Amino acid sequence: MASIALKSFIGLRQTTAEKPHLMTSQTKHNSLNPRKLTVVASKSSPRLTNRNLRVAVIGGGPAGGAAAETLAKGGVETYLIERKLDNAKPCGGAIPLCMVGEFDLPLDIIDRRVTRMKMISPSNVAVDIGQTLKPHEYIGMVRREVLDAYLRDRAQASGAEIINGLFLKMDMPRDGESPYVLHYTGYGGKAGAVGEKRTLEVDAVIGADGANSRVAKAIGAGDYDYAIAFQERIKIPDDKMAYYQNLAEMYVGDDVSPDFYGWVFPKCDHVAVGTGTVTHKGDIKKFQLATRNRAKDKILGGQIIRVEAHPIPEHPRPRRLSGRVALVGDAAGYVTKCSGEGIYFAAKSGRMCAEAVVEGSENGKRMVNEGDLRKYLEKWDKTYWPTYKVLDVLQKVFYRSNPAREAFVEMCADEYVQKMTFDSYLYKTVVPGNPWEDLKLAVNTIGSLVRANALRREMDKLSV
Numbered sequence: 427m428a429s430i431a432l433k434s435f436i437g438l439r440q441t442t443a444e445k446p447h448l449m450t451s452q453t454k455h456n457s458l459n460p461r462k463l464t465v466v467a468s469k470s471s472p473r474l475t476n477r478n479l480r481v482a483v484i485g486g487g488p489a490g491g492a493a494a495e496t497l498a499k500g501g502v503e504t505y506l507i508e509r510k511l512d513n514a515k516p517c518g519g520a521i522p523l524c525m526v527g528e529f530d531l532p533l534d535i536i537d538r539r540v541t542r543m544k545m546i547s548p549s550n551v552a553v554d555i556g557q558t559l560k561p562h563e564y565i566g567m568v569r570r571e572v573l574d575a576y577l578r579d580r581a582q583a584s585g586a587e588i589i590n591g592l593f594l595k596m597d598m599p600r601d602g603e604s605p606y607v608l609h610y611t612g613y614g615g616k617a618g619a620v621g622e623k624r625t626l627e628v629d630a631v632i633g634a635d636g637a638n639s640r641v642a643k644a645i646g647a648g649d650y651d652y653a654i655a656f657q658e659r660i661k662i663p664d665d666k667m668a669y670y671q672n673l674a675e676m677y678v679g680d681d682v683s684p685d686f687y688g689w690v691f692p693k694c695d696h697v698a699v700g701t702g703t704v705t706h707k708g709d710i711k712k713f714q715l716a717t718r719n720r721a722k723d724k725i726l727g728g729q730i731i732r733v734e735a736h737p738i739p740e741h742p743r744p745r746r747l748s749g750r751v752a753l754v755g756d757a758a759g760y761v762t763k764c765s766g767e768g769i770y771f772a773a774k775s776g777r778m779c780a781e782a783v784v785e786g787s788e789n790g791k792r793m794v795n796e797g798d799l800r801k802y803l804e805k806w807d808k809t810y811w812p813t814y815k816v817l818d819v820l821q822k823v824f825y826r827s828n829p830a831r832e833a834f835v836e837m838c839a840d841e842y843v844q845k846m847t848f849d850s851y852l853y854k855t856v857v858p859g860n861p862w863e864d865l866k867l868a869v870n871t872i873g874s875l876v877r878a879n880a881l882r883r884e885m886d887k888l889s890v
């Protein structure tokens with residue numbers, strides 16, 4: 427999590443919308459005048475007779491669970507294919523407060539409510555952040571096996587059919603109305619089952635199958651840069667756990683990561699200790715060891731109970747949509763740089779995409795087309811592009827050297843920075859700043875960066 431207070435003096439521009447690439451007669455027209463065509467196309471999409479629209483969601487993480495629930499509630503015949511129903515996605519599990527409200531999450535699936543955060547600099551200067559939080563505000567800490575199962579169960583209760591299966595590939599439709607034929611190995615909910623080859627015909631597909639998305643490959647969505655993140659779940663003695671009761675730690679420095687941060691996040695009866703990197707993936711275990719070392723006094727006597735690693739996308743894929751197939755969550759590439767946050771954005775994009783399908787199909791009564799799905803992308807880019815851009819800039823400015831990281835931690839001591847940071851993180855809205863405080867912050871930031879640069883020059887001289 428990092429401040430977006432700087433947005434006021436970093437020039438931001440809205441992204442241009444992704445171009446359609448399937449040049450059917452409809453999309454040719456769409457690319458010239460998307461708004462007009464969308465309306466015409468949706469009116470001219472055929473009504474379905476004797477059945478409702480059929481949509482398959484591939485992947486049952488937060489993106490897939492949220493998408494399937496919205497589709498099923500909206501009158502769409504919904505299938506969710508998940509390869510592992512007890513999947514424990516490698517993840518820090520930190521979620522913003524707004525997710526609890528917007529997705530109506532029960533409090534008993536949240537392990538910890540973090541109200542204090544320590545930001546720890548390369549020279550181990552610790553700054554406490556969180557003093558500006560109001561009594562009801564917190565960062566939620568969840569275990570993904572709990573959150574994902576909860577969201578899937580809720581989708582099922584809303585009418586979605588959950589299929590325990592591994593999606594393999596799909597045959598593309600001949601025209602705008604024929605089905606996609608999905609090929610998958612069905613396990614029938616039995617752990618360790620060998621599985622049977624099966625097929626499923628659907629009218630549209632939502633790819634929510636994470637960073638290694640097969641749906642993305644099937645539609646030629648292109649690749650993205652990615653970070654590798656590594657995490658150990660460590661069971662620590664009760665007195666040590668008491669320290670992490672409502673506290674999370676973030677460590678920055680060349681030792682823990684050249685381009686990311688290390689973390690200690692509290693869970694029900696253990697802590698999750700991890701780090702990530704894009705640029706030095708081969709050294710990830712060295713960075714993990716350094717993160718553990720930095721926290722060593724506080725996790726002394728701990729037992730590693732689980733080791734996990736997974737890619738984190740760095741930016742959206744070149745294409746997120748093709749015909750009646752759309753990507754959401756990590757499959758699309760919706761993780762913020764600097765913070766590595768993706769759970770909320772996954773659930774939100776899943777829901778937004780499903781809403782576009784429900785709306786375009788008039789509650790499952792009509793066929794949908796690419797124009798209907800494109801509305802989701804347009805809304806997504808308009809809503810979140812500035813957040814992604816600001817965090818991208820912050821990462822470039824503050825994670826590039828140890829002196830810059832010292833400056834970053836120094837800045838985090840400022841109450842105004844803390845308030846803007848938490849408000850932006852917890853509520854995912856662009857918080858209007860106070861112009862006088864913004865100006866002070868700009869001056870202080872420039873001051874910190876000038877000091878950081880001067881310090882770096884001195885260090886460079888010493889190493890010559």
Ligand SMILES: Cc1cc2nc3c(=O)[nH]c(=O)nc-3n(C[C@H](O)[C@H](O)[C@H](O)COP(=O)(O)OP(=O)(O)OC[C@H]3O[C@@H](n4cnc5c(N)ncnc54)[C@H](O)[C@@H]3O)c2cc1C
Pocket residue numbers: 484485486487488489490507508509510513515516517518519520521591592593594634635636637639640655656657700735736737738754755756757760761766767768769770772
């Ligand atoms: C170590 C680590 C720590 C992180 N910490 C945080 C954090 O603290 N907070 C935060 O907000 N984000 C964090 N993230 C990012 C976050 O985990 C992701 O952004 C988020 O999980 C994306 O959700 P998703 O539903 O798009 O994909 P996923 O959660 O990856 O879910 C994809 C699902 O699809 C299933 N699947 C995949 N392929 C197939 C297939 N072929 N057939 C059937 N099913 C399939 C998988 O089993 C999985 O259940 C972290 C990531 C990592 C790696």
